[in-house]
Amino acid sequence: MSEKQGLKDFISRLLLLDLVKGLIVTLKYHNAALVQKRGATGQGDDPLKGIYTKQYPKERPIVAERFRGAPRLNNDPETGETLCIACNLCALACPEDCINVGSENREVMEGGKLKKKKVLTVYTFDTSRCMFCNLCSEACPTDCVELTQNFELASYTRIGAMWDREDLEGGRAIKQYTS
């Protein structure tokens, strides 16, 4: 031994206090997990307050406030028509080129007059290439395209990662495994 051992050190080695300390720590976690009710803990809480994990398909995790997930195209809440003006700014802003905006010029009645207007026809969003940087949403002049908190983007096929206009406006129906 390089350093001299005191009596305190000797006693702690004799009674294996370090081992007991470790056992007490694990016992605390063990009892906390047994005693505490599920769902008592929120995000980033002290794990000693109970069970830290979530039973995922059964329990929905609460994602962070600024989490960015599945894209969405917003409709005008009053008229129910899309807010998209087919300006293509989102597609230009996208660093991954995963947005494709298709439009055509149509004659639309507006305020009693016949007007020529650019109308959205196709909008596809490739979630397999998207890196959720939110640049499309920031570029959008009408707050139409937006990244939501939905994180369930998995699909059985590659083509399933392509979200068309219907998916983007209405959201995808996801099979919920509850049992």
Next chain:
Amino acid sequence: MTNLLMQIAGPAGWLRSVLPQSISDSVVYDVIWPLIQIAVALFIVMTLVAYLTLAERKISAWIQSRMGPMRVGPWGLLQPAADGLKLLIKEDIIPLLADKAVFTIAPIVSMVAAITVLVIIPYGAGWAPITDVNIALLFILAFSSVGTLGIILGGWASNSKYPLLGALRSSAQMISYEVAMGLALIGPLMWSKTLSMVGIVNAQNGDHIWYVFYQPLGFLIYFVCALAETNRAPFDLPEAESELTGGFHTEYSGFRFSLYFIAEYAAMFTVSAIAVTVFLGGWDFGGLIGHFLANTHQNVYTVISIIVFFGKVLLLLWAFMWFRWTFPRYRYDQLMDVGWKWLIPASLANIVLTGVWFVIGISIPDGKPFLKNYGTYIAAPGFPAKAYVIGSAFLVTITLTAILLSSINKHSRDFNLRTQRQLQLQKRAERLAEAGNM
């Protein structure tokens, strides 16, 4: 025959009255009834073993603030059935260059060794023990070594490097820890004067004490050795996942693997049962209720004693799991250090010191000896005698052993690598200083 009178009072007697008289008494008491007992014990212990795997996962989950298996059945209670089914229908692979015969036999050897021992465990009072062998403890120690033989055979027969390393480690571990385990059990045997499991429990019952109080050091040594014998963490070197992939069972799959798995958990049950029998009073639950029931309601007493026995065993098994998920694995040299430099000297010192207290206690107060020899066992009746034995065991034996151990290990290497390094640096500095002086 344990005790014919007790048997006649219990379910065996009922069996006798139900079965036709053409079957002789000896057939009923020595063949049919033991077979029923064996079947029931095997069923209970195997179910227990299956649920131990679930308990292991659950306890590890709780300690890590998780929930563990929750999907199969309520709270994952059907998980063992799902696991068993999965293992049964898995492909059974035998490596091309493996020694096929030995590879096939090895898990069976482990399994048989683990299960055979169940026959001599005293599950309860009265009619509960299956048999009462007068060399029971020796039998158990011998068979637990045979279990290790199964591991060594399996590791060797796999013809693969990781299993072989695991098997070598296992044999080294067996040699180091079997000795200390056997020596730790000698302390209680001095008091009970018998190797029979039922006799040991009865001795503790008659003395109204658990031998863990007479032999705290012995219990500690036994517990550590039991962890090592059953390849449990922190002594799970034969199957160290991070070093040897799967250890001795790397090449095993499907049902052969599950045989090893069951054998490991059955061995855990066995060593816990021995610890309970020898150190924790077996099925004894003492108190006035116990004595009242023992005298009036024999069968109720026996059933409660069985429950108490299993409760104690489960508590110890829980401690096994608790230890596993608390302590990191020992290094190989540390394992040898603990075995040879600490546990074996400690168990020897324990035997010597117990003997010394024994001789002093039985001879010194002239006319009125402290300790009494009741023929079948030796007891310390009365409070002063018990205080003397317990006090000497806890205070003097442990302190003296600690002094002995620290003096033995004074010049051995420290476990702490940093301390080792510091020591080397210091020696180097001394050498340099000497060279400078010259």
